[in-house]
Amino acid sequence: MKRHIVPPLLFGLALVVLLNADLLEVVLRQLFPAVREVMYTRIPLIDLFREHVVMVLVSSAIATALGVSLGVCVTRPPGRDFLTVVQGLSSLAQTFPPVAVLALAVPAVGFGFRPTIIALVVYSVLPILNNTIAGMEAIPRELTDASRGIGMTPLQILFFSELPLSARVIAAGVRTSVIINVGTATIGAVVGAGGLGVVIVAGLVRDNIAFVVSGAAAAAVLALSLDWLFGRLETLFFSPRARVAR
Amino acid sequence: MIEFTGVSKRYGDTVAVDSISLRVEAGEVCVLIGPSGCGKTTTLKMVNRMLNASSGVITIDGRDVASLPVEQLRRSIGYVIQSVGLLPHLSVRDNIAIVPRLNGVDRRTRYKRADELLDLIGLDPAQYRLKYPHELSGGEAQRIGVARALAADPPILLMDEPFGAVDPLNREVLQTEFLRLQRALKKTVMFVTHDLDEAIRIADTVILIKDGRIVQHATPEQILARPRDQFVRDFVGKDRALKRLSCFAVRDYIRQARQISQQDVAAYSNGEHDEEPVVWVNGPAGVLVGVLQRITAQSGAAALSAGARASFRMISLKPEDVGVAPMSSMKEALSRLLGQGMRAVPVLDERNCIIGEVRLPDIEELNQAVL
Known part of the structure; x- marks a missing residue:
């Protein structure tokens, strides 16, 4: 039990330091005594962090919906040809590099939030799609046959047996793509979508290492804590009582 | 009642089932048997439309199965398969109650029904209802599979080699269990197997299939006594006379047994006795303890020729080693006869007291029907 308390405490502490401007300034001054201006003052880091989280959540939600439904479609008999x-x-x-997608998306939908979401979805749909297909294909034939034999409709087979049975594999795909998105979302800054990329880009432009480090550290802590959260949710939902054993 | 009229199943040019017509009466256990790939499973699967017939008509109680919505049809037919197919993420009780759930039965009623069914199949609800499939043994899983098939109380059961993956000892237990259930529930059952002994044990009628055609449709006893052709003869094997004895129960062939109590052995031994009947000896409380044997060897022979009285001695027997129960098969009785080298076997009740005996000549007479 104690083991599970350490990571959230650590992540919590890191976030408090990163998102509290006064604390962050103290830490950055210690780390980079040579840098004159350690704090990015135009937008508070906490606002950029919030924008970043929203971008990741929206793009991952869309990628999940898209990946799972595509994966389900191409494993049905009519869609199998498209697999x-x-x-x-x-x-x-x-x-395809996300930056290239961004470049193509901007003329179509303009600057800001939307092209970034498109780039993130395109880039992160693969793990979800692949895992959905793998999860569906791994279900033993006898099990779907038995479900059919007791009178389930195709939709009931999907929701009563196929999706629950492949949920674990699909969840692993979602986890991967969320983590990928946390990192990739930093490119949103170049088209004005905000997010932690703003500080990083500003740091690169002005050759200010403190900016770059504060943005990168915030993204890293976000990625690590989301990964930890997914791990906890997995153990909560998939083991040990309801473990799928074969 | 299930009725097939000229039913065929074709895959391209190959014919899996070739114009089969048959009838399974209500409450009957009909076993489909035949070599691998003969079309028996295909035949079964056309009843609940897991496969659709290429031509011909299948009716259940006069209604064409093709005319019913397929899910509704399947929910009204219990389906048990070799791999069981329990959903691994659902508890035993949710698995059993899945068909009522599909039918929109509320949770409380469903769970009550699941408990009833666990009781029915002889598993303690308190112990099993919350288990998950991976915690069950093969035999237990198979029973849960049967309970699931019975959950919506369908009049018809389709069973596709249900006990095929279970070890022989457990298979026999499951067969006995199935017979007990069937006596109580009187379902109309179509059962596929490739195990002849299983067919003989549980079938009311057997349909022997070869290359998608019915070769013989008869009671197990008739198939063993009068195989229609060389194929059937080969399929049932050279020991069919012996196998056929499994179709008869000891209770129909019980004769009165001669028995004396242990105290009377000495008196009997000195008496005059013409024929040589089998005389059983009862101990305290009427429990079988032995059998009398005439002393004929060496000294005995000499004594006989000198005109002396016949004398007997008692051979001790263990009732559980020699006796059969009224519910036992005649095959078991014969096996006991041969094992003990006697001309009769005692039929015992649960307390090991003699009800009567089964005699060798009766078994011989039974087998005169075998051609």
Whole structure:
């Protein structure tokens, strides 16, 4: 039990330091005595952090909805023909640099939040899609046959047996893509979407290491705490009582 | 009642089931048997439309199965398969109550029904209702599978090699259990197996299938006594006369047994006795303790030729080693006869007291029907 208290305490402490301007200034002055201006003052870090979280949550929610429904569609008998095409396309999407997607999306939807969300979704849908397909394909044939045999409709088979059985694998995909998004969302700054990328970019432009470190550290702590949260949720929902054992 | 009329199933050019017509009466256990790939499972699966017939008509109580919505049809038919197919993320009670749940039955009624069914299949509800499938043994899982099939109280059960993956000892237990349930519930059952002994044990009628056609449709006893052709003869095996004895129960062939109590052995031994009947000896409380044997060897032979009186001695027997129960099969009786080298076996009640005996000539007479 005690083991589980350490990570949230650590993350909590890190966040308090990062998001409280006075505390952060003290720490940064200690770390970078040579830098004259250690604090990015135009926008408080806590606001950028909030923007970042919103970007990650919105893009991950869309990627999850898209990935899971695409994965479900291509594992149904009518959609099976598209399985390889969809898998190929989503792999291709991940080889596409997010910055390039951003560049293509801006002329279509303008600057700001929306092109960033598009880039993040395109980039992070692959793990969710792939895991949904893998989870569905791993379900033993006899189990879906038995579900059919006792009179489930195709929709009931999906919700009573297929999705619960592949939930664990799908959740792992969502976890991966959320973590990817936390890092990738920093590029949103270049098209005016805000987020922690703003401080990092400002630091790079002005050659100010303190800016870069404060933005990167906040993103890293966000990624680590979300990862920890997902791990906790997984153990809560998938083990040990309701463990899927074969 | 299930009725097939000219039902075929074709896959491209191959014919899996070739114009089968058959009838399973209400309350009957009909076993489909045959070599692998003969079409028996295909035949079964067309009843609940897991497969659709290419041609022909299947009716249940006169209604064409093709005319019913497929999910509604399946929920009105219990379906038990070899791999059981319990949902691993649901507890035993949720698994059993899944069909009522699909039918919109409320939770309390469902769980009550699940408990009733656990009782029915002989598993303690308090102990099993909250278990998960991975915590069950193969035999337990298979029973839960049967309970799930019975949950909505369907009049028809389809069973596709349900006990095929269970070890022989447990399989026999499950078969006995199934017979007990069937006597109480009187479902109309179609049962697929490739195990002839299983078919003989549980079937009211057996349908032997080869290459998608029915070769013989008869009671197990008739199939063993009068195989229609060489294929059936080969399929049922050279020991069919012996197997056929499993179709008869000891209780129908009980004869009165001669028995004396242990104190009277000496008196009897000195008396005059013409024939050589089997005389059983009862101990205290009427429990079987032995059998009398005429002394014929060496000294005995000499004594006989000298005109002396016949004398007997008692051979001790363990009732559980020699006796059969009224519910036992005649095959078991014969096995006991051969094992003990006697001309009769005692039929015992639960307290090991003699009810009567089964005699070898009766078994021989039974087998005169075998062609």
